[in-house]
Amino acid sequence: MTEEPSQTAQPRAATPPSLPAPPPLPQPAALPDPGALQDPAQLQRSEQTRTYPCPQCGANLTYDPGHDQLLCLSCGHAEVIAAPQGSVAKRDLGTAMRELAQRAAGDQGSLTREVVCQNCGGVTSFTGTLTATKCPYCATPIQRDDLQQAPQRLPIDGVLPFQIDERTARSNVEQWITGRWFAPREFKTYREVGTFTSIYLSYFAYDAQTVTDYTGQRGENYTVEVGEGNDRHTETRTNWWPVSGRVANDFRDVVEPANTGLDAKKLVALEPWPIPAARPYSAQYVAGHLSRTYDEDAQQRFENGARHQMDKEIQSTVRRDIGGDEQRVDQVRTTFQTLAFAQLLLPVWLLTVTYDGRPFQVFINGVTGEVQGRRPWSAVKITAAVVAAIIVVAIVLVLVKLAK
Template sequence: MMQEDIRKTELKKACINCGAELKYKPGTTSISCEYCGHEESIQMDETGFEELELMPYLQEMGAQKHSEEISMLHCKNCGANQHVEENYKSLHCVYCSMPLVVEDAYKEDWILPGAVLPFQIDSSKSHRIFQKWVKNLWFAPGKLKKAALDPQFTKGLYLPYWTFDAQLQASYFGQRGEYYYETRRVRNSQGKMVTQRVRKTRWYPASGQVSGFVDDTLIQASQQRKGRVPRKISRWNLKLLESFNSGFLSGFVTEKYTIPLKEGHLQSKEVARNIAERWCRQDIGGDTQRVTQMDMQLSNETFKHILLPVYVSAYRYKGKEYNFFINGENGAISGTRPYSFWKIFFTALFVIILVLVIVYFAQG
């Protein structure tokens, strides 16, 4: 009974020297104490991570086998559901920076992550990336540049994703197009007759079958009112995935999925359909292709719930929320940004005055 009460994602480890909480050290397989420097290795699972059969979960069978209860905090401002692998202290939402009420924490079931891509860059490096990005922004408000100097505005966050694997088979009917050229005489804009080479297409019927393995279709499993994480930073090297261990979460915020498995699966089928159509076009060959009918089947479908790392900087300017995202694996950065009206106004005014001065002296 005692073992059942110790949840995998609720387990925190104290430093044997000073008693402080040990936190994950990005780019390593260790947890360390930020006060005395003591380090301990994370026990790695040599068997690798498990792919779960999809159909039993979609049919609500066996869903409890790989699920657990987790403590959550819900942001009433932006709707994000967050779990924090540390003691709650001066906690704010990573997306909108609004305070979270610790007393509002509640328990909720989730499908246990099968794998995690640990942070490869630490918060100091992410903060330097953010500072450099802000420094290069034109017409950024002074308050934004000041915010860039304060590391408390940049938080490490694990984002939930679904990945889907499947064996794909598709049969198709379509047409293969082959280009040919004809020469004709036309009158140009000056009224002269000229020779023009025109491309045309001969179409031939085509049909066939394609098959292959669709590996790690990545579907974001959470979405707030502000939308998805920017596509620019949404590329991770999934070869760096490790079997899930709560040690990797220590010191970071973890977001719970809000897009259920069933909806994620529907999105993955659309991705698979696009892949199937691309394979069909490659199979048809020629210069251009038409796929008029396609029957796609997926089999041996499996999935994983995985966690991927980002750093988020939340900033409010004139009542509006802005987010800046840094990929916690490769350092890519993207985000929305405010503009300073007065900086733009005075720059435009300076340019106008400069032009008038140049004109004045030119005429003089």
């Protein structure tokens, strides 16, 4: 069997075609000189948080989707993003996890924190893996500033900024909901009963180079004539030959969501993500939006997700290398020559509607506008449709009978 490596493989990582930029929000103020950019964040060192007050009116600056700027929705003042440029660097998975274990030894710091809002004095709670939220009393966006350097946590390496603004996201979800004919009427009034928010979710993106040795069998089909008389017919049979070989795979940007409590299948359906467009992490891209760090770490998501994606593609590569009409793969032994990762924040618009005591989530890809979600089914509408179908069939049968 051939010993030559096969072509590279890239599961669930194709980059979608670039989309036209969404229309800008009306009449932003003139941008400052890019040569004198500074991070406009206001740091609260005692609380280890940061906010983004507008220097013109004191309201809040938020990241403006589709534009490299922070925008004040109250007065239109804009600040150019002062963030590092370039591509996102990936780190060796084994080395990073060993270093994390060493740093975190004996450090049992809790993810849950209560902070005092420096704008109004109210207490804001960060629960679980939430890292950016809004004060429940004055709506000031607040970011935790401690987890990026926390010894027991992997830092965020990159961010894929929002490109779809709220107006476009709402239009997309409106079309999606309108097309759900059998959704209950109450579900379609999501504006009154649902919550709609922008959030950065945590993902891990993996690169790997693998070499796989295999043994198996190649099947070559042939046909024979069997039987006699009226029972004579053609049958397909297969000759099997033992084979062995070696294949190589080169994986790039195999992504895995790292947050729990969300509909994992629908999150996967939002793919593909344009991962090469991700930028080195800056908290400015998160300003005004919710954000979460990971619930499952890079090793867990590799073993429980990315490894399965890679194994599936390796099996396909082995079968192509075996060739023939049919293939049997008896044994594979894969060696990871390199395995690197990066933690990325990816943008999602999230609609949550509670119906009949159950939450239903609808996700909008914050870059491509792709909509995926679940909705309840209306028993009344389904029953009415079935009854209408029965009536139509009955009318057709009566007309056919009268025509005879």
